[in-house]
Amino acid sequence: MDQHQSAHGVRNDSRIGPMLWIGFYTFLLNIVTLTLFRFWGRTHFRRRLWSETTYEGEPLVYTGKGLELFVGFVIATVVLAVPFIAFLFASQLLLGEIGFVVALTLLYIVMFALIGTAIFLARRYHLSRTTYRGVRFAQTGSSIAYGFVNLGYILLTGITFGWFGPAARVRLSRRMWANAYYGSEPIRFEDTPEAKAEPVYKSFAVAWIGGLIGYIGWIALFTSVVSLEEMAESVTPDIGVVITIYATLIPFALFIGVVAAWHEAVMTRRITKSIGLGEARLTSRFSTIDMIELTITNLLLITFTLGVGLMPAQMRLWKRYANRMSVIGEIDFNAIKQSKERTPGTGEGLADGLDIAANF
Amino acid sequence: MTGEESFSGVYYDGASARAHDAEVRLTAEGVAFEAADGAHLWPYGRLDAAPAPNGGLRLSSKTAPGAALVIGTNGAAAIRRAAPELFDGTRARRRFIALVAALVAAAAGFGWLFFFGVPAASGPLARATDPKLEIQIGENLDAQISLLLRSCKAAEADALIEQRLNDMAERADVGFPIRFEFVRTRMPNALALPGGRVKATRGLVEALENDQEAFFAVMAHELGHVKERHGMQTIYRNAGLSTLLEIVTGGSGVAQQAILVGGQLNQLRYSRVQEEDADAVAFEIMEATGLDPASLARAFEAIADIEPDEEADEDADEERLSDWLSTHPNTKDRIKAARDRALPDADGFPYLDTDEWAIVSSACDPKEDADEPSED
Numbered sequence: 111m112d113q114h115q116s117a118h119g120v121r122n123d124s125r126i127g128p129m130l131w132i133g134f135y136t137f138l139l140n141i142v143t144l145t146l147f148r149f150w151g152r153t154h155f156r157r158r159l160w161s162e163t164t165y166e167g168e169p170l171v172y173t174g175k176g177l178e179l180f181v182g183f184v185i186a187t188v189v190l191a192v193p194f195i196a197f198l199f200a201s202q203l204l205l206g207e208i209g210f211v212v213a214l215t216l217l218y219i220v221m222f223a224l225i226g227t228a229i230f231l232a233r234r235y236h237l238s239r240t241t242y243r244g245v246r247f248a249q250t251g252s253s254i255a256y257g258f259v260n261l262g263y264i265l266l267t268g269i270t271f272g273w274f275g276p277a278a279r280v281r282l283s284r285r286m287w288a289n290a291y292y293g294s295e296p297i298r299f300e301d302t303p304e305a306k307a308e309p310v311y312k313s314f315a316v317a318w319i320g321g322l323i324g325y326i327g328w329i330a331l332f333t334s335v336v337s338l339e340e341m342a343e344s345v346t347p348d349i350g351v352v353i354t355i356y357a358t359l360i361p362f363a364l365f366i367g368v369v370a371a372w373h374e375a376v377m378t379r380r381i382t383k384s385i386g387l388g389e390a391r392l393t394s395r396f397s398t399i400d401m402i403e404l405t406i407t408n409l410l411l412i413t414f415t416l417g418v419g420l421m422p423a424q425m426r427l428w429k430r431y432a433n434r435m436s437v438i439g440e441i442d443f444n445a446i447k448q449s450k451e452r453t454p455g456t457g458e459g460l461a462d463g464l465d466i467a468a469n470f
Numbered sequence: 471m472t473g474e475e476s477f478s479g480v481y482y483d484g485a486s487a488r489a490h491d492a493e494v495r496l497t498a499e500g501v502a503f504e505a506a507d508g509a510h511l512w513p514y515g516r517l518d519a520a521p522a523p524n525g526g527l528r529l530s531s532k533t534a535p536g537a538a539l540v541i542g543t544n545g546a547a548a549i550r551r552a553a554p555e556l557f558d559g560t561r562a563r564r565r566f567i568a569l570v571a572a573l574v575a576a577a578a579g580f581g582w583l584f585f586f587g588v589p590a591a592s593g594p595l596a597r598a599t600d601p602k603l604e605i606q607i608g609e610n611l612d613a614q615i616s617l618l619l620r621s622c623k624a625a626e627a628d629a630l631i632e633q634r635l636n637d638m639a640e641r642a643d644v645g646f647p648i649r650f651e652f653v654r655t656r657m658p659n660a661l662a663l664p665g666g667r668v669k670a671t672r673g674l675v676e677a678l679e680n681d682q683e684a685f686f687a688v689m690a691h692e693l694g695h696v697k698e699r700h701g702m703q704t705i706y707r708n709a710g711l712s713t714l715l716e717i718v719t720g721g722s723g724v725a726q727q728a729i730l731v732g733g734q735l736n737q738l739r740y741s742r743v744q745e746e747d748a749d750a751v752a753f754e755i756m757e758a759t760g761l762d763p764a765s766l767a768r769a770f771e772a773i774a775d776i777e778p779d780e781e782a783d784e785d786a787d788e789e790r791l792s793d794w795l796s797t798h799p800n801t802k803d804r805i806k807a808a809r810d811r812a813l814p815d816a817d818g819f820p821y822l823d824t825d826e827w828a829i830v831s832s833a834c835d836p837k838e839d840a841d842e843p844s845e846d
Contacts, residue, residue, distance in 0.1 A: 123523075139573075142570075142577065146577055147570070150569065162523075164523055168489075176569075196709075199709045203607040243487040243489060244482030244483065244538050292487075293486070443486075444487070446486060446488075448484060
């Protein structure tokens with residue numbers, strides 16, 4: 111039998127140097143190619159990150175191609191961005207004032223619905239290009255439906271001042287994972303006792319109240335060093351004000367990162383512990399300390415490398431997340447057949463067009 | 471190769487997640503192995519090798535899509551000896567260089583379109599636009615711009631100027647009926663929207679110190695924009711550039727682009743080339759209507775003199791709209807060009823009489839500025 115017990119966890123052995131190198135040459139080539147290289151840079155990064163993530167000594171394999179991302183982006187541009195801009199211009203130029211406002215409102219509703227759709231499509235591409243032991247992952251379900259559900263949740267989260275947010279995250283994760291497959295085997299998303307035991311709302315309350323205090327503190331700090339009246343009068347942004355904004359934003363972001371760390375760690379565990387495959391299920395030991403440490407060091411890494419360190423920062427997050435994850439129970443790999451789901455030919459164009467970070 | 475080397479590996483057939491133990495031999499033809507589903511031979515020429523954990527290799531073959539053969543360090547060393555070309559990075563480097571070259575070429579193409587193609591196409595497109603459509607566009611833009619530029623509500627003064635401008639437009643074949651309005655802004659400025667809508671700020675009349683001839687010279691310049699359809703050109707240019715920007719950079723986000731585009735539309739700014747064109751057409755209009763082009767030189771001098779003192783007092787909205795000179799070509803050159811075209815004997819222009827001009831010069835009462843929420 112080729113069955114695996116839970117003794118071996120998931121592992122990632124990526125190192126920062128090679129990822130920094132990918133980030134660096136992607137940064138340089140993005141300049142000379144007006145960012146067109148980004149699709150290939152992202153592919154190089156994923157290929158490496160996947161290959162260094164193993165379970166039972168066998169790595170994930172990323173089979174996506176830069177060209178697929180590029181073509182996906184071109185398609186999304188043609189079917190979305192160009193009509194979008196044309197509609198925007200036409201409504202501004204040809205409709206009256208009220209007509210323009212109505213058109214713009216409708217446009218933004220569609221845009222917000224498309225955000226969810228884009229996330230779903232990017233995820234579908236992601237999974238379809240990930241194989242393990244030669245078998246593909248797959249995402250099924252309707253991207254449009256996901257988009258509208260996401261839109262509804264955004265509205266509900268807004269109406270409830272963010273308090274629907276944690277529930278929305280769990281529900282959206284369920285919608286994703288419960289429609290995902292590893293080969294022929296459906297992935298489960300279940301409210302296991304361990305998952306339900308995570309203090310989702312207690313940790314959220316800390317993040318929410320801490321965030322509010324942090325925001326008030328930031329406003330107080332900012333207004334104590336910059337005169338808002340002077341800012342309003344100034345036409346061109348004063349470099350001193352810009353520096354002050356960033357200088358006060360960094361400690362604010364760090365503070366928010368720290369007060370939200372508990373909740374983020376809880377949500378990571380809540381979702382991970384809900385995912386299962388066959389007789390097995392995932393578990394996670396991802397801790398608040400992990401989150402705080404990564405938030406602070408990654409923020410500094412990205413800031414002091416002027417963005418070049420984004421890929422290494424993403425790698426570090428994934429590495430910690432993977433190394434804290436393990437599988438409980440058995441996966442009968444012998445019984446799992448190749449996925450019959452049709453794989454999308456292109457990917458992530460919509461997410462790229464909408465500027466949505468499609469998980470690495 | 472001196473002889474066949476053999477070692478063990480793990481074979482994934484791509485049909486299931488089952489791992490098959492495989493006895494691998496390196497033959498002259500390729501990688502041969504026996505697995506539960508039979509014998510396989512993967513020719514070296516169709517092979518791909520990727521690093522596997524612990525120094526091993528993951529082999530795949532174009533002859534068996536989806537399948538993989540994972541071998542350990544011993545096998546990897548043997549493969550390196552048997553098929554060194556697989557690990558010679560020359561082909562991969564060449565492909566990478568070709569990719570980067572193609573992307574740089576594409577970026578250069580976009581750059582050319584951005585800086586030359588789209589601006590060049592905007593002129594012919596503007597000229598091909600149905601004037602009725604342009605008038606409608608101008609009307610809608612006017613309604614939106616009016617939120618920023620408050621009307622002086624000086625109907626009588628507006629009508630007097632509008633009448634003269636339509637007379638000028640007719641004589642100089644401008645091609646659009648002119649709609650004129652004074653706006654409540656202290657900065658000396660004038661602008662032309664698509665479809666013949668012209669606006670002048672109350673600050674312009676002040677800056678020109680009631681020099682009626684200089685005022686109509688500035689208006690002739692604005693009629694030059696109308697005749698050349700510069701407003702429509704700007705719209706086409708902005709639309710084209712926004713689309714290109716989205717196509718190339720993408721990462722900046724459609725939503726942000728939308729905001730950018732909206733902002734651009736609300737501030738129709740003319741390029742230096744358009745300004746020079748408008749000056750040239752203004753000279754023709756002035757000659758055709760009996761105005762001395764040298765009066766435009768006086769207007770430039772008056773506006774240039776007043777601007778540095780006024781600038782510090784203006785609020786942000788006004789200042790953004792006040793760069794009538796800053797977005798224009800070198801003022802000294804323009805003054806010289808206007809003086810070179812001087813027609814001291816020009817006459818026949820339908821000037822306003824003293825009473826009428828008095829109505830115009832008092833069209834926007836500065837005292838009412840305090841009542842305007844958009845001011846100061």
